[in-house]
Each structure stands twice: as C-alpha cells, then as structure tokens.
Amino acid sequence: MENEAVRTRISPTLPLSDRLSDNLKNVKLITDNSSDVIIKTGMVCQNKIAVLTCEGMTSTDTLAELIYNKLNFIENKDAKSPEMLLTYLFEVYLTAAEQIEIKTLGELILKMQSGFAIILIDGIVKAIAIGIQGYKSRGVDEPSSELNVRGSREGFTEVIRTNMALIRRRIKSPTLVFEMQTIGERSNTDICICYISDKVSPKILENVKRRIRSVKLNTILESGYLQPYFEGRGGWFFSECGTCERPDTFAAKLYEGRVGILVDGTPFALIVPFLFIENFQTLDDYTQKPFYAFFIRIVRLCAYFITLFLPGAYVAVASYHPEMLPTPLILNLAAAEQTAPYSLMAECIFIHFMYEILREAGIRLPRPIGHAIGVVGGLVIGDITVSAGLVGAPMVLVVALSGLCSFVVPAMYEKVVVLRFLYIIAGGIFGLYGLTLFAGAVTIKMCSLSTYGIPYMSPISPFSPKSMRDMLVRAGWRKMAEGDVTLQSLNGAIEND
Secondary structure, three states, X not given: OHHHHHHHHOOOOOEOOOOHHHHHHHHHXXXXXXOOEEEEEEEEOOEEEEEEEEOOOEOHHHHHHHHHHHHHOOOOHHHOOHHHHHHHHHHHHOOOOOEEEEOEHHHHHHHHOOOEEEEEEOXXXXXXXXXXXXXXXXXXXXXXXXXXXXXXXXXXXXXXXXXXHHHHHHOOOOOEEEEEEEEOOOOOEEEEXXXXXXXXXXXXXXXXXXXXXXXXXXXXXXXXHXXXXXXXXXXXXXXXXXXXXXXXXXXXXXXXXXXXXXXXXXXXXXXXXXXXXXXXXXXXXXXXXXXXXXXXXXXXXXXXXXXXXXXXXXXXXXXXXXXXXXXXXXXXXXXXXXXXXXXXXXXXXXHHHHHHHHHHHHHHOOHHHHHHHHHHHHHHHHHHHHHOOOOOHHHHHHHHHHHHHHOOOHHHHHHHHHHHHHHHHHHHHHHHHHHHHHHHXXXXXXXXXXXXXXXXXXXXXXXXXXXXXXXXXXXXXXXXOOOOOOHHHOOOOOOOO
C-alpha cells in the first residue's frame, strides 16, 4: 500500500532529476519493480550511467551491438564531464534511425515500454532514447476477410510501423502525410492519421482530429474501440466509418480524399468518410474487364436484396397474399406447412435464430473441429426438423438461400441480420404493406444521413453523373483517368458541422 501511495504521487510530467539514483528509484516505484524492466548500470568515461530496457520489446542483438559493445569501448578523454558525454553519445557515438531526447519521467516510461533503450547519465536532467524495437509480430500475410483474385496478397499486420511502410510503398508521394499520436490513458496506444494533403478536405481532416481528441478511453486494444467516435447520427446502425485490411484498398481510399486511421495492435484500419455504395465494391472490380465488373456488382446487389427481403417477403406473401403465387406452388406450400405447429413468422424467426447460433458456434470453435458445425447444421436443423414436422421444407430453403447470399457482401452482415429479423416481423404482422413501409422508412433514413458533410447515399442520392462511372457500371481506365473525383466534389457535399 505504501508503494501504491508513493506511485500515485509521482506524476508522469515529473522532470528527470540530475541524480541517477533518484531517476532509477522513481522508475522502479512507478513500474512497481516489474520484472520485465531491465536496468544495467556502469561507468563510462568516469561517469555513472544506466541503460533501461523492457524485456521482450527490444532486439537483444541490436541492443548488444549498437549500445553495449560501443559503451564498453568508449575512450574519449574530452568526454569526462556528464554534459560532454551526453553530447558525444547523442551526436557521434550512438547513432540510430530513432534517437530522441527525453526530459520527463512519463516520456521515459512510455518510450521504454515501446521498445526503446533509455540511457541515463548521472548529473544530467535529460536521457537518450534509442529505437531498437524487436518484439515478436506476425509477418505480412494475405488478409483473411478481403480476398481477391488479382492484385496484391499483402494485408495489414498488427505492427503500425509495418502498416505505414506498406502504404508508403504504394503512394510514393511527398503529399502523403502520416501523423502519429498516442491515446488511451493506460494503454498509450499508437495511432496514425493518414491522408494526402492535396486531396483531403481540410474540414474533414479537422473533424477527424477533433473526434480523436474527444476520445477519453483508458485502454484501446482494437480499432473497434475508436470506430464509434467517428460515427455520426446513423452510426448506431449504418456504418459511416469503414474498415479495411488491405493496404492497396486503403491507398485508393486516401487518393479519393478520405482520411485513414491506423491503430497499433490490429490489422483493421479505419476509413472516413464511408459511403453506402462502397460495401459493394472490391479491388477485383478494377483489375477485371468493365463488363464483368458490372455483372459482379449486379450479383452482389441482387444477393443483398435477397438476403434482406426474401424471408420477410416469403412470410408476407404466404400468409396474406397467396393469390400472388402460382396454384401448384400454393398447393406445395400448403402440403409442406400443414404439419407445422407454428405460424410462418414464428418458423422463420426460429430457424434464422438457430442459423445464427450455428454460425457463431462455427466462428468460436477451434478450426480442426469447426467443420462439425456444418454436419450438425445440415443433419439436425435441415433434416430432422423437417422430418419431425417442426419446420416446413420451403422455409429451410429460404433460410439457406438468404444465409448464403449474406456472405456475398460480408461488410453488410451485421446490419443485414438485424434488418432481416425486423422485415420478417413487419411482413408477418402487416404483410407486404408493412414490409414496404418499413423498407421505405429505412431508405429515407439512409438518404437523410450525412457523414462528414458528404451524403451517405452519394452518388445515388443526390445524383452525381460524373461519379456514376464507378457506381454500378464501371467505366474503363481510359475514361476514369479523365479527371479525378474526390469526396468534396460530390453533389450535396456541405461544410462539416
């Protein structure tokens, strides 16, 4: 308890002392003698020094070669005073790509826990931080959620510096700007704001920075912690902040005037503003022929409407508007549903709920046994429930088709699942009239949203003729090269709030 009371009195803004013993004592107190804090003391040119590192965060080979070996063989008669030794080490002897001068205890702790080696000299109120990061990390690999047929196989990793390099390789322009910040009162998570200075709207950029300043979280472990801060009025349901796992897609978004946010510790970057139509666009659309890109986008759009409206429409038509179906189909539906003890709406909700349980179980199970969920789902849910008369066979087909189509546009899955249940309830209670009215209300809400001053449904609403060349029909690259289209040039773009 005594150490805790002393530690709370030590402010991170406390300046470093000119006494090495006091600095080391404060470091031990504020870290509570953590076993991963390594302190090595010694004499260099008749001056007492200390090297502080955090175990597992630094490269031991670089630490030995760049620092320890050189400190052991320093012979400079002119560097006997602490001030001269500091200047000699900082400017001549210990040269590194990342070399920072530290003046406060908070900076010292943060840099040490970020993989820097800290050199303290007795009699000096400053320290030297040398970047020798060497913590283990996953290598650059193909992204798991954004696969493509052609194009790069590189995806973001958990290390923010690696992600910045992946972007720089694709945009070798002096106007590409990276701004590093540290947020999170306890986690001290590094984030990077990325933008192209001659493309981005200054108002959008300032809006993003203002929202970052409003983040008051203690711990930030994933970009999802920050995403709600970049959402607008529709963020509770409609994504106005997109995620990206591919550096090439990320670079393309920056070129359109967007702002990207990289978060250390996660391969999922954030992109703002994010428009509705972008959910149906992939990198393959731009590497294949325009006619095939048009066809694939039509397929995605059809799959989206099928997974969203098919269950609700089936319940509404079969329950209230059977005259819309051919007579043979009505007879088949009646024969299949006559043994079912529940209404069509109850059946549809039940079977979709079971489908979501199976999907969640398949995600959480270890991969070697994850395939068992498919067997259980196919046999138990698909066959036995029909044989037992709990659910009609047409309902199983509707659920299977809507579930299959939901994976065509994975970015919309969360919204589709909730809207699907709401459409089933609307169709089951009010028929096609309720389904149509609810769909109209959702559409009006989407068209009314404005994300960072850009209409969420742009370029569909309001209509932008120039932008339509890359909406549903993708023009060829010769046509698209005739003038750039940025977010602020879209119709309906207004100043940020």
